Amino acid sequence: MVNLIELNERQGKILDIVKKHGPITGENIAEMLDVTRAALRPDLAVLTMSGYLDAKPRVGYTYKSDGMANKIDKLLRQYRVKDIMSMAVVVKEKCSIYDAIVTLFVEDTGSIFVLDNEGYLNGIVSRKDLLKTTLGQADIHKVPVSVIMTRMPNIITATVDDMVVEVTKKIVEHEVDSLPVVKCFIGTNNEEKYEVVGRVTKTNIARLLLDLACK
Amino acid sequence: MVNLIELNERQGKILDIVKKHGPITGENIAEMLDVTRAALRPDLAVLTMSGYLDAKPRVGYTYKSDGMANKIDKLLRQYRVKDIMSMAVVVKEKCSIYDAIVTLFVEDTGSIFVLDNEGYLNGIVSRKDLLKTTLGQADIHKVPVSVIMTRMPNIITATVDDMVVEVTKKIVEHEVDSLPVVKCFIGTNNEEKYEVVGRVTKTNIARLLLDLACK
Known part of the structure; x- marks a missing residue:
């Protein structure tokens, strides 16, 4: 304690x-x-x-x-991802870039997680990725989001039991706005599959600081 | 103390x-x-x-x-915007939407502050604003960024002496990624003018939490 x-x-x-x-x-x-x-x-x-x-x-x-x-760090280290995380916003990989952008606005989120046919995490697209695409010549109504997404295994992930401090470090160091919170499964061919159970964002972290300050 | x-x-x-x-x-x-x-x-x-x-x-x-x-709040309340803020990224209001997007990528920032002819804060554009625009029919090479920006006095601002806790509250409540840090001047016609001296972002807040945890 x-x-x-x-x-x-x-x-x-x-x-x-x-x-x-x-x-x-x-x-x-x-x-x-x-x-x-x-x-x-x-x-x-x-x-x-x-x-x-x-x-x-x-x-x-x-x-x-x-x-x-000044052992404020011990207090901060008590907080886990599950204490602060939000719902994940997901689309299927066949979803068009245009529909992904619409989802982003409707759900008012910064990043969208892309699922494969079985429903496991396959990619992630950020506002920045989408903005870059709209500058190019791609037909965003036809091109699926999977063409521009960052793919596994290049995605930084978190688990519900990760310390908020460690996740904050990942977010700051990799210069991303959010991380998918995942559960890992081993598939039939011994491959790792990730079920998305939430997302942890810079807003969640800012809210934690606010909660701590207003206790 | x-x-x-x-x-x-x-x-x-x-x-x-x-x-x-x-x-x-x-x-x-x-x-x-x-x-x-x-x-x-x-x-x-x-x-x-x-x-x-x-x-x-x-x-x-x-x-x-x-x-x-649990008086962690007192510790947090010692931190001011000047302790954590970053450099502001600014463009002139005649800058095209396209050039604003390019600036956003070059400077790797989330929001850009738009200055009037005298160099005072006049507006702000976010990644989200820019993404929305690229979905529309506007010629982003011709239309100036001032057409789509959020204008003064509808901009939430901060000053160097604001408490980080208060600024975090503003950022979370208004659902923005960053605030311009400004100095207020009174113009010749008694109007308020704002010089931009920095920006305070959710990343700055996340870094503060990290600093506190690693002390």
């Missing part, structure tokens, strides 16, 4: 002083803050017991740089 | 027990955890001094629901 607690202003100041001047005695910290040693005792207790500071007899307080400070 | 510290596993368990059974004495908590009262003392000290628990003589520990638990 991870919970986060907030340091008060004085605890923050103590931390700054120890970072700068440590090792430093409690008396010296008290002097710098113009308070009594006794008044500082609870704050110093919180800081040592929570792993921010080390207290050594006859030496004083030192800052533990490998301590538990 | 806000810093966050992490509770250890036992402190988490104590919190759960007090939430469920409080008011409860230290002895009873120790029994439930099968440890001595003395062993619990440091943990109970952290929890009371950090504002999670209240300790009343002859009554026991109670949970402070209005305490400082």
Whole structure:
């Protein structure tokens, strides 16, 4: 279990002083803050017991740089794709480019996942892919979306149990707007097949940040 | 100053027990955890001094629901647009739709800001706007981007000092991918003019979450 607690202003100041001047005695910290040693005792207790500071007899307080400070990452790492994902928007691979664009507007989505005849993930098309196509000479009413899609195995995917942090990293590094959330099956010829169970988007991530901020 | 510290596993368990059974004495908590009262003392000290628990003589520990638990929002609220924003991609309003699309691909951006003759913000076009246009009959080589852009004052903007949390809210609620970051000037006729100084995108927000998770 991870919970986060907030340091008060004085605890923050103590931390700054120890970072700068440590090792430093409690008396010296008290002097710098113009308070009594006794008044500082609870704050110093919180800081040592929570792993921010080390207290050594006859030496004083030192800052533990490998301590538990700012472990917001542990909190963030609790979130999984299943906690934030949306419904997937899919089309069949015979769908025309024009119909794919219409689907994109109707569903108000950024990317569309393309399924093969058996209903497994075969490709993905983004707004960018579609926009590029409309600049060319292709007859978008006739050409199927499968001609322009990014195909498996070149698709970055996620699973429901992936950490949001890891998925965010994938989205940022591969410069995509969303990832299909998939379940993997092994086919009769030992090939991997992916059932699409959702999508995880930059909007889902932005919403998570908003949820965390408004708790 | 806000810093966050992490509770250890036992402190988490104590919190759960007090939430469920409080008011409860230290002895009873120790029994439930099968440890001595003395062993619990440091943990109970952290929890009371950090504002999670209240300790009343002859009554026991109670949970402070209005305490400082989970104040991740305070940390998030420290971040401003200037901490995460990117460079703006701009075109003049006489720019053709075709050239705007080319700029979008060259700069690899989602939205383009359109400037008036004086260089102030006048409009915005998104990938979605451009894609919609290419479906129509317009000659994208001739029609200027100003014909299809969203115009001031219908543009949602941000400033460098806006909180990331507030800007994230705007982006999610208005279902846009990015906001122009602007500086406001008062023109000679008392009209407001906006200089574009950057853009803030869902990618910037995703990167912030990643930075926080990897600290």
